[in-house]
Amino acid sequence: MTTLANLHPGESGVIHAVHADESLFQRLSALGFRQGKKIEFIRRANFNGPLHVRIGSTDIVLRESEARRIQITH
Amino acid sequence: MKRIALLGMPNTGKSTLFNRISGASARVGNWPGITVDLMSAKILLGGHIAELVDLPGLYDLHGFSDDEQVVRHFFANNTVDLVMIVLNSAQIDRQISLALQARALGLPAILLLNMRDEARRAGITINVEAMSKQLQMPVVLISAKYGESCPQALQVAAQNLDRQHASMSPEQIAALLQQDSSIEREMESIVKNAVQMPAQLTDQLTNKIDRVLLHPWFGLPLFFAAMYLLFQFIFAVGKPLQDGVAWLLAGLRTEALGPLLTGAPAWLQGLLLDGVFNGIGTVTAFVPIIVLFFIIMSIVEDSGYLSRAAFMMDALMAKMGLDGRGFVMMLMGFGCNVPALMGTRVMRSRNLRLLTMLVIPLSLCSARLQVFLFLTATLFTATQAPLVLFSLYLMSFLTIFLSALIFKGRYASNEPFILELPPYRFPTLQQIWLRGWHEVRHFLNRATKFIIIGVVLVWILTHVPGNVPPASQATLAGMIGSWLAPVLTPIGIDGQLAIALLFGFVAKEIVIGAFAVIYGLQGDALMHIIAQKLDWVQGMSFMLFTLIYTPCLSTIAVLKSESKSMAFTLLSIVWSLVLAWVISFIFYQSARALGF
Structure with a gap:
């Protein structure tokens, strides 16, 4: 078990849990961050910038602080 | 009258569908219970006249952003006969949640699965009957962009128009969505x-382009290089068009308007020809460049490249208390500050929104661009002018960054940054044309509202009393100028230009219109006299001031309505004035001290 923030570009995993307050949780689930979904880490922007991930057919970018809230199983 | 609401997630082509259905009849209107304006249009649907309302895009019916609250309050205060839910077929696996929420609320709804062309390309097949049966609402696959199946969708809408739904309170909505x-x-x-989805769901073309455009080191330089080239393109194509319009207007004056007014009293001739016609004409010559500018902007906006710019810029923006979306709004502000300010509604943290709204008015908008195009062409050589213009864009960025750094402590926020990257898209010619036409209409609207009144007022101020030379010390304008002299002399701006700046508060287009009126000339003759009256240091100082101080009355009105705070609006105005003066002062005095 690890978090999305610990993955490396090119790696993928399955979402195990999303730890966030209600509003963030809703936004994330509307974007496809739901338990059991496969998630792929595509790339990361320079200077500790956001992460570019893919769930199904949706590409999403999010900051590391949010990525740390998403638990992943390999 | 029947009322139909368009509901959908962001990036689903909802507005494209709205434009396609409504044609040119759309207008902006007020709605009970909400403070923002929504677009609506009257359409003929199966024998009924129906009112179609475009609701803001949202992810979730019980989300917490301002946009999401707007939609909830709309449903709380307005009855609807039908909700047309627009979702992206290619992302149906996650977006279907919105249709289920609408059903949970008991809204009479039909589901339009848009972008069927993209879904088809991605190899996604959707069984419409099965989905319709399980959702208990009609489902139609459409492509709003290419118009595919849109008539069919409207037919289905017409058949489902008789189940009016009462309004419900936001609390009821929240309870129903638990x-x-x-x-x-x-x-x-x-x-x-x-739904049948292929195992490997990737848009290969988008992946390939992303590998280049989102390259860790070359990504940002490529972005700025692309923007620079687009600008070059706009000016290369726009300049001959601009000269053409100027030529036509000069001909109109000498061939038609002049002879027509020969019998009129001298003051009326002066007011109509030197005032209204010169003023409007000088502004109108820039319309081709501005329309071209907006057309290119709309292609860039629709292409998906701006979200990628947000991704690449976020780390830098975070250091200034902003985020990647703020960078995109700044770029949109280069077109017009008003929609950029409204775009901040997607932010949920009030502080982040206020900080972003504080810096957007510093974006060099297209109205200010007209002033700078005019003055750089007047005061600099053809090789220098583009560099000067470029330095003004740099200055715009610098003032934005500086203001954000100064105020980020006051407006601290920790809003999460989550953004969707849509696949690369290219708009159809019809979409591009529609956007260009929209801009022409927008300009005509501003021209009739502000610019005519502005130039007439400038003419009166520079020609009353009538027994002294126009725009001289003894006119009303001269008196205002000398009254403002203690503030404006240290930054090199004389009394005549002070009037132009004063009216620039209303709209920046008036500034060049005012030049024409103040000097009673237009075209080359106007440029010639300005080049005699101003040296480049004064001109630059004037441009810096014009760049930084409050853009226009519309921007102030939107700042007020979006922030709902008079104190914030005042802060924005005062800050931009102080910053404008200080930067012009530093520039003017140091240039003079260096002997220029």
Whole structure:
């Protein structure tokens, strides 16, 4: 078990849990961050910038602080 | 009259569909219970006249952003006969949640699965009957962009127009949406039964382009190089058009308007020809460049490249208390500050929104661009002018960054940054044309509202009393100028230009219109006299001041309505004035001290 923030570009995993307050949780689930979904880490922007991930057919970018809230199983 | 609401997630082509259905009849209007304006249009639907309302894009009917609250309050205060839910077929696996929420609320709805062309390309097949049966609402696959199946969708809408739904309170909406866990199970079951997705779901072309455009080191330089080239393109194509319009207007004056007015009293001739016609004409010559500018902007906006710019710039923006979306709004502000300010509604943290709204008015908008195009062409050589213009864009960025750094402590926020990257898209010619036409209309609207009144007022101020030379010390304008002299002399701006700046508060287009009126000339003759009256240091100082101080009355009005705070609006005005003066002062005095 690890978090999305610990993955490396090119790696993928399955979402195990999303730890966030209600509003963030809703936004994330509307974007496809739901338990059991496969998630792929595509790339990361320079200077500790956001992460570019893919769930199904949706590409999403999010900051590391949010990525740390998403638990992943390999 | 029947009322139909368009509801959908961001990036689903909802507005494209709205434009396609409504044609040119759309207008902006007020709605009970909400403070923002929504676009609506009257359409003929199966024998009924129906009112179609375009609601803001949202992810979730019980989300917490301002946009999401707007939609909730709309449903709380207005009855609807039908909700047309627009979702992206290619992302149906996650977006179907919105249809389930609408059903949970008991809204009479039909589901339009848009972008069927993209879904088809991605190899996604959707069984419309199975989905419709399980959702208990009609489902139609459409492509709003290419118009595919849109008539069919309207037919289905017409057949479902007789189930009016009463309004409900936001609390009721929240209560009805508590069963999210059941929604999740049902989403899975619908996708399993009605959607076939290929195992490897990637848009290969988008992936390939991203590998280059989002390159860790070359990504940002490529972005700025692309923007620079687009600008070069706009000016290369726009300049001959601009000269053409100027030539036509000069001909109109000498061939038609002049002879027509020969019998009129001298003051009326002066007011109509030197005032209104010169003023409007000088502004109108820039319309081709501005329309071209907006057309290119709309292609860039629709292409998906701006979201990628947000991704690449976020780390830098975070250091200034902003985020990647703020960078995109700044770029949109280069077109017009007003929609950029409205775009901040997607931010949920009030502080982040206020900080972003504080810096957007510093974006060098297209109205200010007209002033700078005019003055750089007047005061600099053809090789220097583009560099000067470029330095003004740099200055715009610098003032934005500086202001954000100064105020980020006051407006601290920790809003999460989450953004969707849509695949690369290219708008159709019809979409591009529609946007260009929209800009022409917008300009005509501003021209009739502000610019005519502005130039007439400038003419009166520079010609009353009538027994002294126009725009001289003894006119009203001269008196205002000498009254403002203690403030404006240290930054090199004389009394005549002070009037132009004063009216620039209303709209920046008036500034060049005012030049024409103040000097009673237009075209080359006007440029010639300005080049005699101003040296480049004064001109630059004037441009810096014009760049930084409050852009226009519309921007102030939107700052007020979006922030709902008089104190914030005042802060924005005062800050921009102080910053404008200080920067012009530093520039003017140091240039003079260096002997220029």
